[in-house]
Amino acid sequence: VYYAEKRILSALPKMIDKASESELKQGFETHFRETEHQVDRLDDVFQKLGVESKSVSCPAIDGIIEEAEDIAGDVSDKNVLDAALIAAAQAVEHYEIARYGTLIAWAKQLGYNDSANILAETLAEEKQTNQKLTNLAEKRINLQAAE
Amino acid sequence: VYYAEKRILSALPKMIDKASESELKQGFETHFRETEHQVDRLDDVFQKLGVESKSVSCPAIDGIIEEAEDIAGDVSDKNVLDAALIAAAQAVEHYEIARYGTLIAWAKQLGYNDSANILAETLAEEKQTNQKLTNLAEKRINLQAAE
Numbered sequence: 209v210y211y212a213e214k215r216i217l218s219a220l221p222k223m224i225d226k227a228s229e230s231e232l233k234q235g236f237e238t239h240f241r242e243t244e245h246q247v248d249r250l251d252d253v254f255q256k257l258g259v260e261s262k263s264v265s266c267p268a269i270d271g272i273i274e275e276a277e278d279i280a281g282d283v284s285d286k287n288v289l290d291a292a293l294i295a296a297a298q299a300v301e302h303y304e305i306a307r308y309g310t311l312i313a314w315a316k317q318l319g320y321n322d323s324a325n326i327l328a329e330t331l332a333e334e335k336q337t338n339q340k341l342t343n344l345a346e347k348r349i350n351l352q353a354a355e
Numbered sequence: 356v357y358y359a360e361k362r363i364l365s366a367l368p369k370m371i372d373k374a375s376e377s378e379l380k381q382g383f384e385t386h387f388r389e390t391e392h393q394v395d396r397l398d399d400v401f402q403k404l405g406v407e408s409k410s411v412s413c414p415a416i417d418g419i420i421e422e423a424e425d426i427a428g429d430v431s432d433k434n435v436l437d438a439a440l441i442a443a444a445q446a447v448e449h450y451e452i453a454r455y456g457t458l459i460a461w462a463k464q465l466g467y468n469d470s471a472n473i474l475a476e477t478l479a480e481e482k483q484t485n486q487k488l489t490n491l492a493e494k495r496i497n498l499q500a501a502e
Binding site: 318 | 414416417418421438445448450452454457460461492500
């Protein structure tokens with residue numbers, strides 16, 4: 209996830225740039241700042257465990273982001289592009305929800321409760337971001353895209 | 356998702372083979388049969404929409420499965436391998452949950468309610484599979500892996 213969070217940080221500015229709808233653009237901006245903080249949390253966990261923080265290449269997030277960029281590149285209508293950006297962002301969020309869920313379960317099992325609690329803050333943010341994207345899609349973006 | 360489901364069908368036999376714990380192995384076997392049925396549902400949707408079913412390469416699922424195989428290849432302890440297989444399978448499930456969630460929202464928005472209902476059956480199965488994997492991990496597999 210350390211690599212994944214950094215990869216997401218490098219991808220988000222392009223998504224902010226491509227988003228048209230103001231609430232979506234702001235949502236991505238907020239999530240960029242959250243993601244910076246999530247990297248800090250991972251640094252904290254590495255430190256707590258006395259392990260040097262290190263990125264290990266992660267083909268899953270590379271693939272998810274490559275797919276997001278492929279799809280966004282295919283779309284010219286700005287409302288449809290917003291709907292596609294939400295879909296892409298939700299694939300990223302779900303990947304993170306899966307990974308943090310596993311890491312928290314493993315940390316608890318191994319007795320690293322402090323680390324589990326830190327990671328749980330990030331998991332809660334990812335779930336909230338995903339829910340906000342669903343709400344935004346259902347409330348407005350998908351409607352505009354379908355017009 | 357059509358490509359993704361077929362990619363998952365081709366990956367599951369290896370996961371069944373690698374799993375040691377009987378409930379996990381059976382769970383993967385059940386999910387293999389479910390996945391075959393999910394492909395049939397997608398064929399139904401393509402047919403309803405009068406569109407030829409066609410796989411479009413999907414770097415996200417390729418990356419998720421490549422990562423699963425990388426991780427599984429690194430593990431020798433069979434209990435730890437079971438825990439890693441669950442983590443890998445949950446990343447796959449979450450990817451599908453994200454994609455089917457989007458497809459259902461888009462189908463409804465476009466008035467394809469029959470297709471939305473068919474896809475919702477699959478989404479419910481994916482969520483249930485994910486929940487079963489969480490239960491199995493927390494009930495037994497993570498404990499055995501940590502010993």
